[in-house]
Amino acid sequence: MCCSNNNSEKDIQLVKQDSSYLELIKGMQFFDPHIHMTSRTTDDYQAMADAGIVGLIEPAFWLGQPRTGVDTFRDYYSSLIGWERFRSSQFGIKHYSTIGLNSREANNEALAEQVMELLPLFVYKEGVVGVGEIGFDDQTAAEEKYYRLQLELAKEAGLPVQIHTPHRDKKRGTTRSMDIAIEHGLDPYMVIVDHNNEETVKEVLDRGFWAGFTIYPFTKMSNERMVDIVKQYGTERIMINSAADWGISDPLAVPKTAVLMKMRGITDEDIRMVTYQNAITAFGQSGQIDEADFAAVKEIDQSRKFSGNTVLRGGQQPRIDKNSIFIQ
Amino acid sequence: MFSYPVKELSTIISTIIEKNVNKEVFNWLQEKIHGNLPSAQFNAAFAMMPRKTGKTEITITDTVSNEIDQIYPGLSFEGWTIDRLSRIWLLMSRDSEQENAYVAAIENLFLAADMNELVALYSALPVLAYPARWKARCAEGVRSNIGVVGTAVICNNPYPAAWLDDPAWNQLVMKAIFTDKPVDRIYEIDRRANAELANILLDYAHERWAAGRKINPQLWRSVGKFIDEKNFADIERIGNSNDPLEREAAALACYNSNFLQAKEWLNRHENLKSAIENKSLTWSSLALEMAMGS
Numbered sequence: 001m002c003c004s005n006n007n008s009e010k011d012i013q014l015v016k017q018d019s020s021y022l023e024l025i026k027g028m029q030f031f032d033p034h035i036h037m038t039s040r041t042t043d044d045y046q047a048m049a050d051a052g053i054v055g056l057i058e059p060a061f062w063l064g065q066p067r068t069g070v071d072t073f074r075d076y077y078s079s080l081i082g083w084e085r086f087r088s089s090q091f092g093i094k095h096y097s098t099i100g101l102n103s104r105e106a107n108n109e110a111l112a113e114q115v116m117e118l119l120p121l122f123v124y125k126e127g128v129v130g131v132g133e134i135g136f137d138d139q140t141a142a143e144e145k146y147y148r149l150q151l152e153l154a155k156e157a158g159l160p161v162q163i164h165t166p167h168r169d170k171k172r173g174t175t176r177s178m179d180i181a182i183e184h185g186l187d188p189y190m191v192i193v194d195h196n197n198e199e200t201v202k203e204v205l206d207r208g209f210w211a212g213f214t215i216y217p218f219t220k221m222s223n224e225r226m227v228d229i230v231k232q233y234g235t236e237r238i239m240i241n242s243a244a245d246w247g248i249s250d251p252l253a254v255p256k257t258a259v260l261m262k263m264r265g266i267t268d269e270d271i272r273m274v275t276y277q278n279a280i281t282a283f284g285q286s287g288q289i290d291e292a293d294f295a296a297v298k299e300i301d302q303s304r305k306f307s308g309n310t311v312l313r314g315g316q317q318p319r320i321d322k323n324s325i326f327i328q
Numbered sequence: 329m330f331s332y333p334v335k336e337l338s339t340i341i342s343t344i345i346e347k348n349v350n351k352e353v354f355n356w357l358q359e360k361i362h363g364n365l366p367s368a369q370f371n372a373a374f375a376m377m378p379r380k381t382g383k384t385e386i387t388i389t390d391t392v393s394n395e396i397d398q399i400y401p402g403l404s405f406e407g408w409t410i411d412r413l414s415r416i417w418l419l420m421s422r423d424s425e426q427e428n429a430y431v432a433a434i435e436n437l438f439l440a441a442d443m444n445e446l447v448a449l450y451s452a453l454p455v456l457a458y459p460a461r462w463k464a465r466c467a468e469g470v471r472s473n474i475g476v477v478g479t480a481v482i483c484n485n486p487y488p489a490a491w492l493d494d495p496a497w498n499q500l501v502m503k504a505i506f507t508d509k510p511v512d513r514i515y516e517i518d519r520r521a522n523a524e525l526a527n528i529l530l531d532y533a534h535e536r537w538a539a540g541r542k543i544n545p546q547l548w549r550s551v552g553k554f555i556d557e558k559n560f561a562d563i564e565r566i567g568n569s570n571d572p573l574e575r576e577a578a579a580l581a582c583y584n585s586n587f588l589q590a591k592e593w594l595n596r597h598e599n600l601k602s603a604i605e606n607k608s609l610t611w612s613s614l615a616l617e618m619a620m621g622s
Contacts, residue, residue, distance in 0.1 A: 074440060081442035086474045118440075120368075124375040125442045287379070 021259045022051055028272070029294070032056040032254045033279035034133070034162070034194060034212060034241035037084055037095070038063070038076075044244070044251040045091035046319070051255040054294040055094040057283060058084060059133040059162050062104045064246050070114040073101075077122045085127065092298040096289065098132030098162045099123055106146035107138070116149055123157045129283040130154070132162025133194065136173045139166060144180070151184045159286050161191045162212075165200065167219065174200045178207055192282050195243070197221060201229060205237060210282045214243040215253035223257040227264050235273035239282065329424055329457040331490075332400045337455065340395060341417045348386045348410050356380055357414055361421040367433060374418055374437060378411040378444065386410050402486030402515040403454055415448035416455060424457035431461050438465065443474055450480040453487035460491065467496040470503050482509050489516035498525040501550055502532065511546035512615040518549070518584075526554035530562060545577035545618065549611050552584030560589050567593060573621070576614055579604060 030053045037045070037058050048056075058080055067073055080097040088095035099122045101115045123131060131154040136143050154161045161181065166173040174193060181191050193204045194212035197220070204211045213229065214220045226240060242253035250256065258275045262268070280289055320327075346354050357380070360373045386408055396403055405413055424430045434456060438449055450469045453462050466488055469481035481488065482504045488497065497520050504511050511517065529547050536543045548566065555563055567578035579600035582590040594601050603609035 078440060078442070082446070083474065086443055086476075121371065121375070121440045124372060124379070126378050126444060127442070 019047075019050075022255070024262050025052060025255055025258050028052050028255075028258060028268070029054045029276055030254045030258065031276045031279050032241050032251075033192070033239055033283060034059055034214065034243045035251060036061055036243070036245040037088060038079065039246040040244060040251055042087075042091070043322075045088065045093060048251050049091045049093055051252050053093060053255065055096065055280075055289075056088070057096045057098060057129060057162075057279070059098040059130075059164075060100050060102065061133055061164075061245070062102045066108070067105065067111070070111065070118060073111075073115050074118055077118070081122070081125050081127060089297050094293050094297045096127045096129045096283070098130035098160075098283075099125075099128050100131045100134040100150055100162075101146055102133060103135055103137035103143045103147070103164060103166075106143045107140055109142050112142065112146050116146065119150070119153060123153065123159060127288055128159070129286040129288045130160040130162050130192070131157070132192075133164040134161065135163040135177050136166045137164070139169065139173055139176070147177070148180060148184065151181060151186060154190075155184065155186060159190075160283055161186065162283075163191060163193045165193060165195045170195075170197070171199050175203065178204070178209060181209075182207075189282075190285060192239070194241070195220060198225065198229065201233060201238075205233060208237075210237045210239065210278070213238065213240050215240060215257050216243055216247075216249050218248070223253065223260050226257055227261050227266065230261065230266060230270065230274060231264075235270045235278065237278060237282075238274050239279040240274050241279075329427070330455075331459045332455070334420060334455075336399050337396070337403075338417065338420055340392065340399070341413060341420070344386060344388060344392065344405070345410070345414055345417060348384070349381055349414075353380055357417070360418060364423055367436075370418075370422065370433070371437065374415060375445070377415050377418070377448075381410045381414050383409045383411050386413055400454065400486065402484075402489070404484045406484070408451075411444065412448045412451065415445070416452045419449075419452045420455055427458055427461075430457060435465070443476060446472070446474070446477045447480040450477060451485060453481070454485060454490075459487070462487065463491050463493070463496070466492060467499070470496070470500045475507070478503065478507060479509060483513035484515065486515045489514075489520050494520075494522055494524060498522070498528055501525060502528055505529070505532070505544050505547050508544065510615060510619075511544070511549065512612045521550045521553050523554050526551045526559075530559055533562060543574075545571075545573045545614060546611065548577040548581040549584075552581035555581065555585040555587045555590045557587075557589075560587065563590065564593070567597075573614065573617060576600060576603075576609055576617075580609065580611060580614065 030051070032053055035056050035058060037056070060077060060080060063076065077099055080099070085095040099119060101112055101119065106112050122128065131150050134147055134150045136147065151161060163177050165177060178193065182188070188208035192210040192212050195214045196204055196211045201211050213226055215223045215226060220243070230238065240254055240257055242249060242251055244251040244253065254275050258271050261271050280291065283289060345357065349357070365373065386405065388405055393404065393406065396405065419434070422430065422433065437445070441449055453466055456462060466481060469477065472478045472481070482500055488500055492500065501514065501517065504514060529551055533543050533547060551559070563578050563581060566574040569575055579594060579597055582594040583604050585591070600609065
């Protein structure tokens with residue numbers, strides 16, 4: 001979601017795809033607890049499934065283009081729990097979401113009021129595993145107001161909270177987000193603080209919150225730094241995500257980081273904790289994640305599409321040979 | 329305002345649900361059903377249904393299935409999950425005194441529904457009050473690209489055959505074939521066959537042939553009655569196909585036709601004709617063969 005202006009010729013050359021690194025993590029399962037699939041293509045879904053991603057969480061976020069009416073919010077939330085979930089299932093990936101009013105758009109107060117009325121309709125839906133992503137962007141008064149209101153909503157619904165921490169003034173914004181959550185009586189164990197870095201991780205863990213790390217080129221963590229963090233802090237309450245969206249980002253950030261951790265001597269069990277289990281434990285507090293569904297989604301279309309008759313064909317998307325010049 | 333005996337059906341559903349959930353859940357549901365809830369609470373109960381009931385598939389005895397079919401021909405809960413049936417029961421209980429308020433409230437559920445809620449809502453079309461008010465909604469459901477949602481409208485659902493006009497009905501059949509739905513589960517597909525639909529399907533068949541693609545043999549089911557000198561060549565084409573399923577489809581189509589050449593064709597294919605006459609070859613048996621073969 002950003003770019004640097006001093007690209008050299010080499011930086012903008014097309015690179016030939018080589019996915020042989022996947023051999024190193026063959027058979028491992030991954031869960032990406034923060035990825036905006038609405039902004040991604042079917043090629044991404046296929047690559048993610050091939051790399052071992054079995055489940056993901058898509059937080060409601062800012063779509064890039066500001067929304068001007070409450071109906072587009074409703075359609076967006078509906079698409080997260082409807083169309084996008086279906087699209088994901090076609091590639092055998094179980095799709096969950098967190099629902100919330102993102103901090104940027106909290107600044108449009110007239111609209112934010114209407115969105116707040118809409119949220120209770122969506123937080124009780126199946127597969128909604130939290131209120132998110134909410135928190136601070138500019139750290140304005142309006143952002144704080146709607147952050148607080150949504151913490152109350154999460155508390156009432158018994159749902160975890162997924163907190164977005166700001167790009168600017170990150171450290172203070174992160175501390176303030178946690179202070180307010182505690183002020184509202186939330187158990188830190190129900191709160192996932194996202195987009196951490198070396199500066200914020202210690203306080204987040206010390207105060208008992210979950211720490212999400214986003215592996216995202218240029219603006220957030222690199223996976224090499226991530227390996228060092230796991231070496232230093234261990235795996236407790238730490239989870240890795242891609243936050244892939246409409247910017248230059250990598251939907252394979254989680255499996256790729258697993259590869260790097262493996263190459264650098266981190267044990268399979270530790271890798272499993274930060275790339276799969278911790279996220280499921282944290283968001284599973286919603287009561288909405290059942291690991292058995294990860295296997296079921298691989299057949300779900302076939303079995304559901306035809307009312308329990310699993311014999312009939314249909315369902316999963318057929319594979320096409322990308323290297324063929326024939327498009328049939 | 330209801331097109332069927334709502335009390336009787338509600339009683340049967342209540343009995344099925346009681347057998348498929350524990351006492352605590354059943355009491356919760358009954359409270360919601362008899363509570364005449366204000367909108368917000370009704371919507372919340374509808375949304376949180378699977379959190380309460382779980383999502384296991386219900387079991388229904390043949391006796392109960394037959395009872396349901398007698399009260400409401402075409403209605404079937406087979407293969408349904410408990411949350412789906414419970415949602416339908418909740419919808420049936422909604423206060424329907426005020427027509428416009430009722431329609432608006434149900435429509436509102438469609439607007440913010442997730443996948444499984446849409447499945448429940450579209451399966452509920454035949455049991456909602458003011459059936460004439462749901463035609464546009466039904467046609468909208470046919471347009472869904474989400475497999476399970478489309479199936480809920482198209483298959484084992486008696487609403488479309490009863491209420492859709494021909495253009496919308498034709499779109500439903502076309503879409504079913506296009507998206508590989510089990511066409512034999514479309515209620516009253518034979519009664520609603522019409523000449524326009526036959527032409528649409530024939531056009532589609534030609535398009536598939538031009539592209540070198542296979543055609544779902546069930547397509548010919550809605551063509552049979554309208555075989556004439558203009559399209560008989562198409563029937564002969566599938567009648568001479570290498571694919572036995574297509575030859576059987578040709579025979580079934582001819583069996584439904586009064587066109588002389590079609591009858592002659594069938595007489596020349598004695599094996600197929602006798603299979604149809606002794607009921608070992610039907611559109612349903614063909615559907616089963618298709619399923620086994622794929």
